[in-house]
Amino acid sequence: MTSTVQSDGIPSALSDVLVSTKLLSTPQIDSVLQAPRDAAKTLVATLVESCNVQEEPLLQALARVLHLDFTHLAEKEVDAAVRAEVPTKVVFQYNIMPMRVENGTLIVATSDPFNLAMIESIRMVAHCSVQLALSTQADIAKALKRYYGVGAETLDELMQKDKGVLDIDSVTQMSKEDLENVDQEASVVKFVNQVIGEAVKERSTDIHLEPMENDLRIRYRVDGVLHQTPVPPQLKRFQAAIISRIKVMANMDIAERRLPQDGRINVRSGGSEIDVRVSTIPTAYGESVSLRLLMRTSLHIGLDKLGLDAADEHTVKKLVELPHGIILATGPTGCGKSTSLYAFLSTINSIDQRIITIEDPIEYELPGVNQMQVKPDIGLTFAGGLRHILRQDPDVIMVGEIRDLETAEIAIRAALTGHLVFSTLHTNDAAGAITRLIDMGIEPFLVSSSLEAVLAQRLVRTICPACREQYKPDIEMLRGVGFPEDRLATTKFYRGRGCDECRFTGYRGRKGIFEILVMNEAMRPLIIERTSSSTLKQAACAKGMRTLREDGWVKVCAGITTIEEVGRVTQEDEELVGT
DSSP: OGGGBOTTSSBTTHHHHHHHTTSSOHHHHHHHHHSOOOTTSOHHHHHHHHTTOOHHHHHHHHHHHTTOEEOOGGGOOOOHHHHTTSOHHHHHHHTOEEEEEETTEEEEEESOTTOHHHHHHHHHHHTSEEEEEEOOHHHHHHHHHHHHOTTHHHHHHHHHOGGGOOOHHHHHTSOHHHHHHHHHHHTHHHHHHHHHHHHHHTTEEEEEEEEOSSOEEEEEEETTEEEEOOOOGGGGGGHHHHHHHHHHHTTOOTTOOSSOEEEEEEEEETTEEEEEEEEEEEETTEEEEEEEEEEOOBOOOOGGGTTOOHHHHHHHHHHHTOSSEEEEEEOSTTSSHHHHHHHHHHHHOOTTOOEEEEESSOOSBOTTOEEEEOBGGGTBOHHHHHHHHGGGOOSEEEESOOOSHHHHHHHHHHHHTTOEEEEEEOOSSHHHHHHHHHHHTOOHHHHHHHEEEEEEEEEEEEEOTTSEEEEOOOHHHHHHTTOOGGGTTTOOEEEEOOOGGGTTSSEEEEEEEEEEEEOOTTTHHHHHTTOOHHHHHHHHHHTTOOOHHHHHHHHHHTTSSOHHHHHHHHTTTTTTOOO
């Protein structure tokens, strides 16, 4: 390999080598070699971009021609002692991955086999001979994140500068401006941006920075499940600086570490605006920070995107076209209630409808809809805002959440005076919303006359399409979780094997499962009599309501999700229903 390389880093018979791959023509190669090339791009990357060839087949062909190995790093385990042979700065500078040492030779994975400067740099710092193995850029990037952690090169820069380390006492004595200057100099800003950027790339909804005794743990919530993110081992050393930087971005008091605080950050990533809600709480080993990521982009989501089947979609369309009444979406935090309400509004949004919302925060922008942001610090609460909305002659009102009796009373008054009201409640199932309103202090006759429907929902992870496979589950297990006996013989069951695309979970993305309780004349007397939620649920099921778990089985039969996933999110939902 090295004998074919000139001092400028380009092989003497480079054109012949590339032609030998049988993937590129001589005119294509000459065009690339003679044209000015971006110094930031490798020759292989330029060929892939300019010659309509895929990276992996090209690297495999080059490995064959140059008598090098081609490797998939996901299948390899790299010892820490091997990684220590090459400084982190060099690893990230040349986008390489040290793999192993054989007979005194360091084997290094790269996607750029023609870079002599890289080979010489590695040889100098490792003090041994170097042998290349080829791997794709994406494969190397995943390995770097796995073994070195998010922002490893940035923390390596900080480790080189003594002034990069900020202890807690020094942070409290600085002004915001001073801290920002230190952060810029010490690359803490860059690290925080990398953490948020990586979360966006991973489709994460939440980031949790959790101080432990000996480390600072970072976890991302992806598709509703927490995943620990690899971080450099020296991260704990920069805990105070990182948390203080986040507090500066969120306009929070960096000196206050004894009390919980809330703040907001607006960032841009990939052309999208992201609203980051920041919360800090004091813990035994420092402040724990949670960041909720909300994509603030224009949205037009239809009912067909929620996961409703044809019958439920028809039911919901009829409900959202009612002239007045309350329609509630219920479920725990992060189950997609707000998305459902936005879909309802998008369905009826037209020039002849005046729609006003009051939200905390405004998660999506809806063209043609008047959206108001709650601001408790200046007295603009849900109840106060809703009272003023009623003076604006709306046809449809959306209240982000009914949190207290005052908001509930005004929403019901609005429904009884000819407005269609959408809102959310935190209850486990649809029937629970009725008893919750009564427990809050609303008179049962008002609930009975104003409430039109309750939509309870959960989000189930969908099977990864890249590694989806059919299998046969245990029949007794299916019976134990209540899978319909009449569908056992006809259903084809699927699951995900686990792959790079889904972080080896077998799932990628989420879909909703629903329980739609529509009010009818048989249920209204039960509400007035303050009947329990379990009895109300049984009455609704007798009229044809499908429970969350039953809707989950429909998604399993359609090959969308798995039995285990439906069991995970609905494990307590069926206990109230009698046989």
